[in-house]
Amino acid sequence: MADVPDDAPQHCPGTASEQAGKTSSCDGCPNQKACASGATKAPDPAIAEIGAKMATVKHIILVLSGKGGVGKSTFSAHLAHALASDNTKEVALLDVDICGPSIPRIMGLEGEQVHQSGSGWSPVYVEDNLAVMSIGFLLSSPDDAVIWRGPKKNGMIKQFLRDVDWGELDYLIVDTPPGTSDEHLSIVQYLSSTHIDGAVIITTPQDVRKEIRFCQKVKLPIIGVVENMSGFVCPSCKNTSQIFPPTSGGAEKMCLDLDLPLLGKVPLDPRIARSCDEGKSFLNEVPDSPAAKVYLNIVQSIKDYCSNRVTEDQSTT
Structure with a gap:
């Protein structure tokens, strides 16, 4: 979504949308008539500004999920x-889950603050080559509730993309809210003048076809699907047992049906949650676990995909 008026309703489709002024959420809005007539459909200047800001970012990866609580x-x-374990790469993680920012806790950065510089907001660094930005850094307490309507949330996403001083990056990972909300439309719209490599979709053994349809509708490439919590790994004996049996064939059948790559199945390991609560990397804490090995294989597939995208782009220029 782009160019949302300050007094717009919560689910405003945006003035640049073909549905502007025509949806049920537009009823009663003072801008409805102007939107429906097309008089407000001017391109958002922030899109070009974001494109210029992101010109130094080589790869942009969105992480999506159909619902909350699946480990996105x-x-x-x-x-x-x-x-970021490759010290030659510059990596950043952007948390745009405005109403439920968990990245500061998971990355061990709770209580950190964002600082303003001449070139914009400075992200918070976990390592010299790993930067993080989240609305959680702007709250006075992790317990503060963010109760915002759509336009204000979209304005914050725009500010994150346009005003954060990311510098030169090899990878920007965008952690999005669950579902297919206004925020997802905003992210895709605001990044339309950049090069988005694609989306990684996180699911449990139940499928997420709505999220996939969203990506297809907005022409967002899908890097692949990750099935999370795929069986339980006992930390002691390393045996795996199925505790969330798929109701419709799981992610594997869904990927076969929709001709999508299944990047991997990450087993449920209680040490993952413990590492997140302690703000540590599970991959560093328990590198020999079955889950860590699956994670690394998935990451390698994503890196290969991004490299192939670069090669394809170069061959067409």
């Missing part, structure tokens, strides 16, 4: 840690 933010954090 945990995966985003581990993806960032794994990519």
Whole structure:
């Protein structure tokens, strides 16, 4: 979504949308008539500004999930840690889950503050080559509730993309809210003048077809699907047992049906949650665990995908 008026309703489709002024959420809005007539459909100047800001970012990866509680933010954090384990790469993690920012806790950064510089907001660094930005850094307490309507949330996302001083990055990982909300439309719209490599979709053994349809509708490439909590690994004996049996064939059948790559199945290991609560990298804490090995294989597949995208782009220029 782009160019949302300050007094717009919560689910405003945005003035640049084909549905502007025509949806049920537009009823009663003072801008409805102007939006429906097309008089407000001017391109948001922030899109070009964001494109210029992101010109120094080589790869942009969105992490999506159909619902909350499936380990999306945990995966985003581990993806960032794994990519940053290569000291020659500059990595950043952007948390745009405005109403439920968990990245500061998972990355061990609770209580950190964002600082303003001449070139914009400075992100918070976990390592010299791993930067993080989240609305959690702007709250006075982790317990503060963010109760915002759509336009204000979208304005914050725009500010994160346009005003944060990311510098030169090899990878920018964007941890999005669960579901398919206004924020997802905003992210895709605001990044339309940049090069988005694609989306990684996180699911449990139940499938997430709505999220996949969203990506297809907005022409967002899908890097692949990760099935999270795929069986339980006993930390002592290393045996795996199925505790969330798939109701419709799971992610594997869904990927076969929709011709999508299944990047991997991450087993449920209680040490993952413990590492997140302590703000540590599970990959560093328990590198020999079955889950860590699956994570690293998934990360390698994502890196290969991004490298192939660069090669394809170069061959077409």
